Amino acid sequence: MKIPPVKGTRDFYPPQMAVRNWIIDGWKRVSRRNGFEEYDGPIFEYLKMYQVKSGDEIVEQLFNMTDRGGRDLAIRPEITPTLARMVNQQINSLARPIKWFSVPRLCRAERPQKGRLREFFQWNIDIIGVDSVLADAEVIFATVDFLREVGLGPSDVKVKISSRKLLGVFLSGIGVGQEKLDGIYAVLDKKGKLPADTFEELLKEQVPDKDAAGKILDFMRVDSIPEVEKLIEADSNERIAWNEVKNVLAYLEMMGVGEYCVYDPSIVRGLAYYTGIVFEVHDIVGELRAICGGGRYDNLLKDFGGPMVSATGMGMGDCVLEILLREKSLLGDSISTREIEYFVAFADNVFGSHVYRLAGELRRRGFSASFSYKPESGLSKQLKEASAQNAKKCVIIGQEFLEGRKLVIKDMGTSEQEVVGYDDFLVSLERGG
RNA sequence: GUGAAAGUAGCUCAGCUGGUCAGAGCACCGGAUUGUGGAUCCGGGGGUCGCGGGUUCAAAUCCCGUCUUUCACCCCA
CATH class of the missing domain: 3.40.50.800 (Anticodon-binding domain)
Incomplete structure (x- = not known):
């Protein structure tokens, strides 16, 4: 009886294994030189762990099982909840800042497509316990440090930086109710992925008020820093949030990766838990889905039963990255499998x-x-x-x-x-x- | 979960208006080569044509189902 490989999984023959190691070794090397320590957790957790943050739709995309003791378990689809659990458990004895990285193997029961499989590896870096946007800048720097190291330059990839906080106070400022924010975020997140008119129709569903919708569209359109400056009043909450964005960009400029980075108000990120700076890295052509994404999530430890400790982090999967590296001929066939x-x-x-x-x-x-x-x-x-x-x-x-x-x-x-x-x-x- | 396309040797594919249709290149193994590798030449192994069913005298070829892959949608942690 011939048994095929499971849908959405990959076999790593020596040549593919060499590529996988090449990528993962790069992730680890860059993590270490940026001062991150490696950690890992179990590959399965209580199913509940993944229901805390998100609804039941997420659970449909989990591989879950019940053990013989009747425990509902799930194979990890991400490692951030595990990170939160681990950090919470020892929060009082961990020296701050906590700078940890991991390269977990993750599984999601999604339908496979380009750049997305059901089993993959994801580089995660997180800084916990630093309120300053210096930490956000550090996370973004480490991300760019890797991309630069593997040969992706500013003409290949762009780091698009925005702020959930800025967007939030802007929306509140034009009279959008708190309860509508998540729905609007979900729509705004699609701005770059949909044709302009389709996007505007979706927005109208969420924001029937034409005036408000128009303001949102204007806000999403303005990506030039001097232009944004003009729109934001002094001494406002918006100004505070906007200064964070400017500071992150300034830090990244100082660290020598300013060329990679831009302010892009269309970056929203799908999930609700982001609270500050958010960012994604895209290929310049824009043909692929995001290479990585991340941002600040100051409530996460608290949501997992811990104290209020701020955090910011990034996750980068191996699938899209590998596609891009191949397109740019940065992988070569010469990675040797044997020395x-x-x-x-x-x-x-x-x-x-x-x-x-x-x-x-x-x-x-x-x-x-x-x-x-x-x-x-x-x-x-x-x-x-x-x-x-x-x-x-x-x-x-x-x-x-x-x-x-x-x-x-x-x-x-x-x-x-x-x-x-x-x-x-x-x-x-x-x-x- | 929805829709579309595809599945023939390890890989890339030809054959496909049913009747020498089981083939090519690359890869692999062996030989030419008993003290000198990558090249070349010659030879060899390897496939119940994804799987199951149907139509037919006859199916890789037509039909249905199923699995897998790819692409798009949903979703994106």
Whole structure:
């Protein structure tokens, strides 16, 4: 019986695994150099954990199960609730700021489509316990730090920054009731994703008042900083929220990634829990869904039964990122799946025992080494195997060994070879080369 | 969850108005090559044509169902 892979999952054969590791290694390296510590949690949690923040529709997109004790569990679709739970549990003993990162494997029972599978990896970074927008800037910087490192420049991707707080006080200011905010956020979030007239109709459903709807459209349209400046009154709540946006942009400019970043009022983010700065990274062409998104969520720890501690963070999935990297030819096919430093070959199989002995010596010293499993192979075949295994050098044991205990070291890149004494070779290894 | 398109060898695909239609290239394995790899040439293995049912004398080919993939919608943590 042939059993196919499950819908929306991926098999990682060595070449794909190399790509996955390349991406994840980059995420981890950048996290660490930005001062984040790694954490992880269980891959399943109580189902309830994911019902706190969101409604039952979310639960439909969860893989859930009941264990033999009758507990309702779910495979994690995101790691932020786990983070909140873990931080809450030790909130009094954790040194602030808490800067944590994780690369969890997540599952969502959605219908797969471009850039979206049912099992994926997501880089998460969060800073907890810092009210200042410096933390938001740090999160965005680390995000850009990674994108820059993998070769995505300001002409490839844009960080679009906005503020849920600014939008909130603006909407309140024009008379929108608090209870309508979430509905409006959901519509505004679609601004860039829908044709202009469709969007305006949706907006009218939420905001029947033509005057107010017009003001909202104006607000969403103005993305030039001097223009926004003119619209915002001094000493208002709007001014406070707007200054946060300006400060984030200023910090990012100082940190040297200003080129990547713009204010974009159309960034809203779908979910209700954002409370301040929000941002998304998009490809310039705009063909793909968001590469990543994040923002400030000051109420989350409290919502999960903890104290009121501010937090800001970012999540980046591997699927869209990989598509973009491929489109930009930044992945290459050259990510190697195997690193062999020395392939040990014999010119005549009477030297076989020396081959195995030397390979063992090499490995004991921490070098990667391999050899042919076919004692009847000629040297030609063995060199072919060495090439296939991507070996950097070949050590050939032949007549020279019999005559003067010497080895032939062949560089597989340049084809140059030299004859060295067996013991000298081992000594040179100790020196690291 | 809704809609559309597609599924033939490990991969990319040809064949598809039913009747040598089970094929090509690449990949893989072996040989040419008993002390020198990547190239070239030659040879080989590998597919119940996604699966199930139907129509027919005859189905990879037509019809239905199903699964999977892709794309769009819903949703986006």
